[in-house]
Amino acid sequence: MYNKFMMITDIIKKSIQSALVELDISYDGDITIEHPRELSHGDFATNIAMVLAKKEGKNPRELAEALSEKITAPEISSVEVAGPGFINIKLIDEFFSYELKVIQEKGDFYGWNDSWEGKRILVEHSSPNLFKPFHIGHMMNNTVGEAMTRLCRTTSAEVTMISYPSDVSLGIGKAVWQFLQYGIEKINEFKTVSEKMAFLGKCYAEGTQAFKDNENIEPRVREITQDIYEHRDTEAHQAYKIGRDLNLEYFIQMTARLGSAFDGFIFESEAGKIGKEIITKHTPSVYTESNGAIIFEPNEKDLEKNKSLHTRVFINKDGNPTYEAKDTGLLKLKFDRYNPELSIFITDSEQGPYFEVVETAAGKVHKEWQEKTIHKTHGRMQFKGQKMSSRLGNTPIVSDILDAVNEEVYVRAGDRELSQDQADMISIAAVKYAVLRTQAGKNINFDPDTSLSFEGDSGPYLQYTYARSQSMLRKAQEQGIEVSANRPEDWETTDIERYLYRYPIVVEQAFKDLAPHHVVTYITELAQLFNSWYGNTKIVDADNQASGYKLALTDATAQVIKNGLWILGISAPEEM
RNA sequence: GUCCCUAUAGUUCAAUCGGAUAGAACAAGAACCUCCUAAGUUCUAGAUCCAGGUUCGAUUCCUGGUGGGGACACCA
Numbered sequence: 065m066y067n068k069f070m071m072i073t074d075i076i077k078k079s080i081q082s083a084l085v086e087l088d089i090s091y092d093g094d095i096t097i098e099h100p101r102e103l104s105h106g107d108f109a110t111n112i113a114m115v116l117a118k119k120e121g122k123n124p125r126e127l128a129e130a131l132s133e134k135i136t137a138p139e140i141s142s143v144e145v146a147g148p149g150f151i152n153i154k155l156i157d158e159f160f161s162y163e164l165k166v167i168q169e170k171g172d173f174y175g176w177n178d179s180w181e182g183k184r185i186l187v188e189h190s191s192p193n194l195f196k197p198f199h200i201g202h203m204m205n206n207t208v209g210e211a212m213t214r215l216c217r218t219t220s221a222e223v224t225m226i227s228y229p230s231d232v233s234l235g236i237g238k239a240v241w242q243f244l245q246y247g248i249e250k251i252n253e254f255k256t257v258s259e260k261m262a263f264l265g266k267c268y269a270e271g272t273q274a275f276k277d278n279e280n281i282e283p284r285v286r287e288i289t290q291d292i293y294e295h296r297d298t299e300a301h302q303a304y305k306i307g308r309d310l311n312l313e314y315f316i317q318m319t320a321r322l323g324s325a326f327d328g329f330i331f332e333s334e335a336g337k338i339g340k341e342i343i344t345k346h347t348p349s350v351y352t353e354s355n356g357a358i359i360f361e362p363n364e365k366d367l368e369k370n371k372s373l374h375t376r377v378f379i380n381k382d383g384n385p386t387y388e389a390k391d392t393g394l395l396k397l398k399f400d401r402y403n404p405e406l407s408i409f410i411t412d413s414e415q416g417p418y419f420e421v422v423e424t425a426a427g428k429v430h431k432e433w434q435e436k437t438i439h440k441t442h443g444r445m446q447f448k449g450q451k452m453s454s455r456l457g458n459t460p461i462v463s464d465i466l467d468a469v470n471e472e473v474y475v476r477a478g479d480r481e482l483s484q485d486q487a488d489m490i491s492i493a494a495v496k497y498a499v500l501r502t503q504a505g506k507n508i509n510f511d512p513d514t515s516l517s518f519e520g521d522s523g524p525y526l527q528y529t530y531a532r533s534q535s536m537l538r539k540a541q542e543q544g545i546e547v548s549a550n551r552p553e554d555w556e557t558t559d560i561e562r563y564l565y566r567y568p569i570v571v572e573q574a575f576k577d578l579a580p581h582h583v584v585t586y587i588t589e590l591a592q593l594f595n596s597w598y599g600n601t602k603i604v605d606a607d608n609q610a611s612g613y614k615l616a617l618t619d620a621t622a623q624v625i626k627n628g629l630w631i632l633g634i635s636a637p638e639e640m
Numbered sequence: 641g642u643c644c645c646u647a648u649a650g651u652u653c654a655a656u657c658g659g660a661u662a663g664a665a666c667a668a669g670a671a672c673c674u675c676c677u678a679a680g681u682u683c684u685a686g687a688u689c690c691a692g693g694u695u696c697g698a699u700u701c702c703u704g705g706u707g708g709g710g711a712c713a714c715c716a
Contacts, residue, residue: 096657098656098659099656100660101655101656101660101662101663102660102661105660109659109660111658111659114659114696114697117696118695118696124696146660147659147660148659148660148696148697149696150659150660152660193716230716233715233716234715234716235716354713355713355714356714357713357714358714359713359714370644371642371643371644372643372644372645372711372712373643374642374643374711374712374713375712375713376712376713376714377713377714378714379714380713380714381714382714384714386713386714386715386716387715387716388714413645413709413710414709414710414711415710415711415716416644416645416710416711417643417644417710417711417712418711418712420644420711443709444709444710446709473679476679477679478679480677480679490679498652498653501652501653501654502652502653502654503653503654505645506645506646506653506709507646507708507709507710508652508653509651509652509653517652517665517666517679518679519665519666519679519680520664520665520666520679521652521653521654521664521665521666522665522666522679524679525665525679525680527679528677528679528680529679529680531677531679532676532677532680535676535677536676536677539676540676569656570656573656577656577657581653581654582654582656584653584654585653585654585655585663585664588654588664588665589654589663589664592664595680595681596681596682598676598680598681599672599680599681599682600681600682601676602675602676603676604675604676605675605676639677640677640679
């Protein structure tokens, strides 16, 4: 009852297995059953006849025919042989209407399972560089990371979501230097967080420029950086703390706007010290000295397993931990604090090879740091179109992007009245959909003029479909039509029903692959089926006996779309 | 130079660990609001980078090219 789909797959598999036994065929491999892409091919299909034909010395079609006669179960209505030897299985109609009740009952949790119940998963994403603007790359990271996190939640795991802000660096020293030039009090001239942030962003840019232009300030900038590292009680550290807190607040606001709420942070300043300790302790057993620095050099066995490994510096010759050491410290902190069964983190794909080295080395210090960690990447967003890319620049910041998209949304909305929140919700849907529809890790060719579509395969399309279904349900209620999952006598099972019950397995697979785009594809196709049905059927119809069931179907479809959108971090509006 | 990833309609993406007639959307052309939201629906036209190989069967696996992205010692 809880996991209906697994039950039905088991039933199908068992019926095939006993058919094999009846024909006296021994086969101990896994029987693969799948959903045919084409709905008219049936609800399940197996290629078992083609797999076994050669071994049995039989023609695949004949074998399939023989098998198909022996495959039976109460849930199976028909078994047919097709193509080169596929066996197509159709389910009885009652199965589908029963599933509508299951969807109703489980509601927002339809599609969840208990595969990871009682286990802990840690996800780290959206890690910002404090003092630097929150730009397009962070938004991609956040979108992918949030979807991954929510996918994890569907397994009933105890999921903790954290971020790893970079809070110490020479770059930050430069920004603080510039901040001090203006004077700490200057910050009080700005009222809102975003105004203050704009000022700090200006400090970052100007400080970086000043550092380039004027060699004389370098000693002072380094001193400031050191003040920050060592928490010295100086004006610089005071300025730093103001800036850091503001940046953090802004980060929390910005990610909240995108739909994320973090459970905690691990700061780079914490990871550095610990990282250095680990590296020092495991030199020369894991790490080695070379030219005054401490490095990790993969051995031949490592290279056999992974050709992309290479030598990297963990502690530089000045004795300071590099990013490699900091990330090693981060690994330890994650496992010490959260003790996860699985630790996932998301970065830009350019850091892929880098992390493979860090993790290979870390695995030699502590096995589980490598074995339980999964690094997922997102691609880059490459701008193609002229319109918005020239307006927003090369690395546009998130708030500007959303503002620009909002304008488009208002244009698209025409006469409809939209609140700021509604427009924001639609904009975010459009952007997130564009990011999540493709396989994570691949670069996205982003053409704001076309990719940011509000029609067809798009976030707003899904939102619109949902909103429309809700509108129908409201209308039905006004007219006193009761929603009923009781199948009418002469009801012919629709493609939507044949599609709906597949949702839980799509989610399960998406989690296994950590591939949110499977969910995108599925709910888009579901929405298409639904819209098509809507186009040629009158659903809210007090004079029609079947109206109640049609509404139940509408309700179930809307529920599944909503649940899918939730995984993607896109909200489902009641109206738009 | 070495190594990794990648290549699908004009464009942006799919294709369930080798499966059936390669799915959508945008753009192009033709229809549909006296009925529930036209950000919608229906129809038409259009694609697997090249050359080999593996097998019942290849967009998928292997080899070699070509184009694109990325990594390769003290930056993050």
